[in-house]
Structures are given as structure tokens and as C-alpha cells.
Amino acid sequence: MMAAFAVPVGILDRGAPLRGTRFLAQAALGARFGNSRPFQMVNVGACDGVLFDDVTPWLNxxxxxxxxxxxxxxxxxxRLRANYPDAQRFVIEPVAVTRTKGAIRVKTFDAAALEDGRLPIEFVGCSSITDTNLMSGKNAWGEADGNFEKFAPYLKDIDVPGDTLQDVLDRNRVEHIDAFLVDCEGADWMVFEQLDLKRYRPGMVKVEVGALPADEIGQVVVKLKTAGYKVGLYAEDVWAFA
Structure with a gap:
């Protein structure tokens, strides 16, 4: 937190994740000094809330x-509940965000193979409803991926409940959002498209775009810029600040 406040604004403007760290550090200080309302995050595609996640752990x-x-x-x-055991503060919604309510088929990896190390740990967060490179083996780790045959036997389809983003927010009586995150392995625009930016106006938005086609990446950026957000890109993520 001390480092976040020490970074000059000129550097923050060149590094979107650094600006995100400053935003979250300010939220932490504000909460300690009596903000009138609690910090509210919505994370769609939360995985376990720790692995490869530089935002969700700030909840602690x-x-x-x-x-x-x-x-x-x-x-x-x-894993998510083990990392965030306070069920009163941290609600886990066991659904996929979809355009219409109803069951949906998701491609994922065998849990036992993840647990015993037969699969790389990063596969914990790689479930998808879309045919991403990882799920199809096309250029997953480079041209003509030679590793695909090693992990393909552990791929499986499961059926999970689906619901719209607005239904999820209404069900949990979300009236304001401070930080909105999307990491849905190729379904990111389909989720972010549903967020009413005018109504909720999150202070920070982070959308993973690494598995999106170019036109959907453009739609993410245009939606944010049109709403007046300051937008930055880093690695496979779009960061935006109101």
C-alpha cells in the first residue's frame, strides 16, 4: 500500500495495473477511516480467487x-470458499453468466488430475463455454501444439446452471459496484456486454481479453471509452477507471 501511494502519477498513467493497485489501496484506506458504505466487488469467473489474480485478494x-x-x-x-470463508460477506454464485437463464455445457478439466499434479496448476482457471485455443489445441502453447495430446484426455464436459448478469446482481441486492472483474476464457464480452455502466458505474473495471476475437476486444474498449472511462491495456487485460 505504501508503494502504491509513492508511485508518481506520470508512471501510473503508463501502467494500468499500477493504477489499479492505487485504486484498491485507496479503498483499503477509506474502509479503515470510515467510508459510509462497504467496498463491493463483483467478479465473474472468480476461479479460486487467488491463483493468477492480482485484484480479488484485496478483499482481505x-x-x-x-x-x-x-x-x-x-x-x-x-477452493474459492476455502479462500474466502466468510459467507456473509463473500457470496459465491454457482452459475455461469449467460444471455438467457438455463443450463449450459462447460468444457473443463478433471478435478482429480488438477489436484494430483497431472495437469499444470494454471488449468484450474481454464474452463470455458467457448472453443478457445486451449480447449481445441490450436496454438495453445505455440504453433502446432505438441502438448495438447497430453492433456486432452483430461478434458470433460459438465452441465452447469446459467443466468443473466442482471439476475445475479438483483438476486444479491447489489446496488453499487466498486470493482467489476471478468475472466471467462472467451465469454468475457458476452458477460461485460450485460453490465449497465450507467446504473452501476464501477470505479474500476478489469476484463480479460486474451481469448477474445479482435472485434470483441474492440467492443469492450468502445463501451468503456464511450462511458467516459480511462482505459489501459496490460498483457491480456483491459483495465478501466471511472
Whole structure:
């Protein structure tokens, strides 16, 4: 937190994740000094809330923070609850965000193979409703991926409940959002498209775009810029600040 406040604004403007760190550090300080409302996060595709996640763990640094953590994969739900045991503050929604309510088929990896190390740990967060490179073996780790045959036997399809983003927010009585995150392995625009930016106006938005086609990446950026957000890109993520 001290480092976040020490970074000059000129550097923050060149590094979107650094600006995100400053935003979250300010939220942590505000919560300690009596903000009138609790910090509220909505994370769609929360995985276990720790692995390869530079935002969700801030929930443990922001006193009184609350979150709706959307995660459809049962294995990840167990890990998520273990990492965020306070069910009063951290609600786990065991659904996939879809355009219409109803069951949906998701491609994921065998939980036992993840647990015993037969698969790389990063596969914990790689479930998808879309035919991403990882799920199809096309250029997953480079041209003509030679590793695909090694992990393909552990791929499986499961059926999970689906619901719209607005239904999830209404069900949890979300009236404001401070940080909105999307990491849905190729379904990211389909989720973010549903967020009413005018109504909720999150202070920070982070959308993973690494598995999106170019036109959907453009739609993410245009939606944010049109709403007046300051937008930055880093690695496979779009970061935006109101």
C-alpha cells in the first residue's frame, strides 16, 4: 500500500495495473477511516480467487469489503470458499453468466488430475463455454501444439446452471459496484456486454481479453471509452477507471 501511494502519477498513467493497485489501496484506506458504505466487488469467473489474480485478494485487505463471486465449476467453488470463508460477506454464485437463464455445457478439466499434479496448476482457471485455443489445441502453447495430446484426455464436459448478469446482481441486492472483474476464457464480452455502466458505474473495471476475437476486444474498449472511462491495456487485460 505504501508503494502504491509513492508511485508518481506520470508512471501510473503508463501502467494500468499500477493504477489499479492505487485504486484498491485507496479503498483499503477509506474502509479503515470510515467510508459510509462497504467496498463491493463483483467478479465473474472468480476461479479460486487467488491463483493468477492480482485484484480479488484485496478483499482481505479492505475491511468490511463484500463480493459476489461468480464461479460455475464445483472444484473451483470449493477452493474459492476455502479462500474466502466468510459467507456473509463473500457470496459465491454457482452459475455461469449467460444471455438467457438455463443450463449450459462447460468444457473443463478433471478435478482429480488438477489436484494430483497431472495437469499444470494454471488449468484450474481454464474452463470455458467457448472453443478457445486451449480447449481445441490450436496454438495453445505455440504453433502446432505438441502438448495438447497430453492433456486432452483430461478434458470433460459438465452441465452447469446459467443466468443473466442482471439476475445475479438483483438476486444479491447489489446496488453499487466498486470493482467489476471478468475472466471467462472467451465469454468475457458476452458477460461485460450485460453490465449497465450507467446504473452501476464501477470505479474500476478489469476484463480479460486474451481469448477474445479482435472485434470483441474492440467492443469492450468502445463501451468503456464511450462511458467516459480511462482505459489501459496490460498483457491480456483491459483495465478501466471511472
Amino acid at each position: 485487505r479492505i475491511p468490511g469489503s463484500r463480493a459476489v463471486l461468480v464461479e460455475p465449476i464445483p472444484y473451483n467453488q470449493q
